[in-house]
Amino acid sequence: MGCTKLETEQPEQPSQLYEEIQRRLSVLEERNLELVEEARRVEGEKRFVEGELIRLQKELKRLKAELERLKAPPLIIGQIKDVLADGRVVVKSSTGPDFVVNTSDYVSPELLEAGARVALNKQTLAVMGVLPPSLDPIVIGAEIIEKPETMYDDIGGLQEQIVEIREAVEDPLLRPELYKRVGIDPPKGVLLVGPPGTGKTLLAKAVAKQTNATFIRFVGSELVQKYIGEGARLVRELFDLARQKAPSIVFIDELDSVGAKRLELATSGDREVQRTLMQILAELDGFNPLGDVKIIGATNRPDILDEALLRPGRFDRIIEIPIPSFDARVEIFRIHTRRMNLDESANIDELASKADGATGADIKAICTEAGMFAIRDGRDVVAMSDLERAISKVLDDGDQKALESGPMFA
Numbered sequence: 180m181g182c183t184k185l186e187t188e189q190p191e192q193p194s195q196l197y198e199e200i201q202r203r204l205s206v207l208e209e210r211n212l213e214l215v216e217e218a219r220r221v222e223g224e225k226r227f228v229e230g231e232l233i234r235l236q237k238e239l240k241r242l243k244a245e246l247e248r249l250k251a252p253p254l255i256i257g258q259i260k261d262v263l264a265d266g267r268v269v270v271k272s273s274t275g276p277d278f279v280v281n282t283s284d285y286v287s288p289e290l291l292e293a294g295a296r297v298a299l300n301k302q303t304l305a306v307m308g309v310l311p312p313s314l315d316p317i318v319i320g321a322e323i324i325e326k327p328e329t330m331y332d333d334i335g336g337l338q339e340q341i342v343e344i345r346e347a348v349e350d351p352l353l354r355p356e357l358y359k360r361v362g363i364d365p366p367k368g369v370l371l372v373g374p375p376g377t378g379k380t381l382l383a384k385a386v387a388k389q390t391n392a393t394f395i396r397f398v399g400s401e402l403v404q405k406y407i408g409e410g411a412r413l414v415r416e417l418f419d420l421a422r423q424k425a426p427s428i429v430f431i432d433e434l435d436s437v438g439a440k441r442l443e444l445a446t447s448g449d450r451e452v453q454r455t456l457m458q459i460l461a462e463l464d465g466f467n468p469l470g471d472v473k474i475i476g477a478t479n480r481p482d483i484l485d486e487a488l489l490r491p492g493r494f495d496r497i498i499e500i501p502i503p504s505f506d507a508r509v510e511i512f513r514i515h516t517r518r519m520n521l522d523e524s525a526n527i528d529e530l531a532s533k534a535d536g537a538t539g540a541d542i543k544a545i546c547t548e549a550g551m552f553a554i555r556d557g558r559d560v561v562a563m564s565d566l567e568r569a570i571s572k573v574l575d576d577g578d579q580k581a582l583e584s585g586p587m588f589a
């Protein structure tokens with residue numbers, strides 16, 4: 180259209196012609212700029228839409244995969260009983276008879292071994308995958324992941340015992356070359372023995388906090404189960420877990436609940452507890468070498484422990500945790516009054532000498548009790564008199580109880 184206009188309205192003068200061309204040129208340039216701008220905008224939009232397309236395609240793929248996953252038939256859990264020479268395997272599932280089945284190409288042959296837990300196709304029972312061995316929830320819960328807050332300096336008066344336990348448990352794990360050079364097997368485990376409330380569990384907690392090894396803890400009574408053979412299975416699984424996670428430390432608290440002497444006249448329940456103990460003995464020096472697994476046991480009744488547990492080669496080191504001496508009591512009082520708001524009148528040495536025969540747990544109770552007395556009086560400072568009252572309350576109560584029930588700790 181512009182061209183026809185140019186042709187029909189011929190200006191007479193060249194200068195006019197020139198101006199006209201100039202004018203049209205600038206119009207066209209402006210238009211060009213607009214179009215370039217437009218093109219850029221459209222280009223941007225195109226890129227955005229393309230991006231969106233890719234995103235939606237990915238989403239579609241993800242949803243399709245999810246749909247596939249949800250529609251996939253369930254797999255049956257089974258166990259391999261035998262691997263045949265031609266590559267097929269004999270499996271046992273809960274359905275009853277044993278089957279000879281093929282295996283998926285995706286399963287690596289070295290994982291196929293007798294006893295492995297496998298997932299089977301529902302129709303053909305072909306082996307679709309090998310599963311990790313199952314562990315009992317009790318066993319899984321035994322590994323300490325959140326370490327307790329106890330430090331070695333929260334323990335009063337047990338410096339020697341701390342050194343001993345670290346020597347026997349941590350050094351073999353962290354510096355095995357020491358033992359190799361001398362040519363001896365490192366000790367397998369230690370047994371902490373001492374009256375109730377003297378800090379055995381506390382010491383183990385500090386080891387758990389400070390060690391770099393995996394710490395697996397359980398209480399002996401947890402192993403006493405309802406069904407025959409269950410306790411022994413738990414022990415085996417616990418030690419399997421410890422071996423898997425080596426270097427590791429296994430702590431068995433209240434060992435006397437499973438480690439009591441085996442007697443002739445036992446009920447069926449006792450016999451089950453004894454089976455559990457035998458499994459512990461077998462783990463301690465059985466066919467599966469313990470390697471980088473160390474054991475700490477704790478008990479306040481060493482007198483009733485089975486001799487087999489105590490013989491050398493099992494708990495080879497017995498660490499005695501005594502009732503705290505005067506100096507130890509001073510330290511324990513310091514530890515437990517560290518965060519307390521004490522009056523100037525409070526004299527730790529005098530308290531320690533008054534609390535003769537108190538255990539660590541008693542001293543902790545004394546401090547708490549003294550705080551309670553102060554609160555009852557509406558004070559926020561604990562005075563010496565509160566502590567003295569607490570000592571007589573806690574220790575005299577304790578004596579009373581001891582008289583009623585007879586001495587527990589021999």
Ligand SMILES: Nc1ncnc2c1ncn2[C@@H]1O[C@H](COP(=O)(O)OP(=O)(O)OP(=O)(O)O)[C@@H](O)[C@H]1O
Nearest residue numbers: 334335375376377378379380381479511539540543
């Ligand atoms: N030596 C100690 N230093 C500081 N506190 C201690 C000490 N011994 C015991 N306690 C205090 O007493 C509490 C109980 O101690 P712990 O649980 O270690 O006793 P235990 O020896 O395992 O007793 P049990 O044989 O009854 O299991 C601890 O939480 C701690 O507060």
Ligand SMILES: [Mg+2]
Nearest residue numbers: 379380432477
């Ligand atoms: Mg304890």
